[in-house]
Amino acid sequence: MGVGFLGEYYLWVKAAHVIFVIFWMAGLFILPRYLVHHQDGLGDPVEEDRWKLREGRLRRIILTPAMIAVWVIGLALAINIGLLVTIQGLAWLHAKLFVVYLLTGYQAVMVGYAKKLAVGKAPWPGRRLRMMNEVPALAVIIIVILAVVKPF
Numbered sequence: 803m804g805v806g807f808l809g810e811y812y813l814w815v816k817a818a819h820v821i822f823v824i825f826w827m828a829g830l831f832i833l834p835r836y837l838v839h840h841q842d843g844l845g846d847p848v849e850e851d852r853w854k855l856r857e858g859r860l861r862r863i864i865l866t867p868a869m870i871a872v873w874v875i876g877l878a879l880a881i882n883i884g885l886l887v888t889i890q891g892l893a894w895l896h897a898k899l900f901v902v903y904l905l906t907g908y909q910a911v912m913v914g915y916a917k918k919l920a921v922g923k924a925p926w927p928g929r930r931l932r933m934m935n936e937v938p939a940l941a942v943i944i945i946v947i948l949a950v951v952k953p954f
């Protein structure tokens with residue numbers, strides 16, 4: 803495996819990358835909204851059960867599989883364009899990897915928060931939780947500019 807190993811399939815693999823990116827982002831945009839509703843519904847056992855179920859499904863069906871697919875396919879593209887052999891011309895990719903790494907951490911934090919809500923705890927005030935809603939949008943703006951414009 804090395805530079806150019808995807809050969810003529812490169813663009814197909816890139817298309818698959820963008821498709822899974824969309825699935826992953828859809829999940830990342832909705833998860834913090836679920837958490838806001840879940841937190842607002844604390845104290846009402848029926849509501850609490852509903853949100854626990856929805857959050858569990860979102861994680862199992864969308865978030866975890868899409869996140870893994872984006873990482874695996876993205877790294878294949880990155881290796882194809884030389885991630886393992888050079889840093890020449892790939893500063894944008896390293897910056898992008900760093901932001902995606904942070905976004906993956908964000909998912910872990912929010913899933914952790916869902917687990918706290920599931921046992922009736924609400925560690926953050928609603929305002930802070932709502933501010934956390936903006937993180938994926940900010941990350942997408944930075945990542946897409948890095949991937950498409952490649953400013954450095």
Ligand code: HEM
Nearest residue numbers: 819820823872873876877879880883902942945946949950
């Ligand atoms: C998980 C780690 C990721 C890696 C290793 C990765 C790596 C790459 C690589 C190497 C390319 C090909 C660039 C080219 O052919 O010029 C690419 C394309 C792209 N990536 Fe990612 N990516 C990752 C995650 C993401 C995420 C999370 C997003 C969006 C939120 C994203 C959005 C895009 C877009 C829009 C393109 C198309 C750029 C173009 O060809 O115009 N990627 N990615």
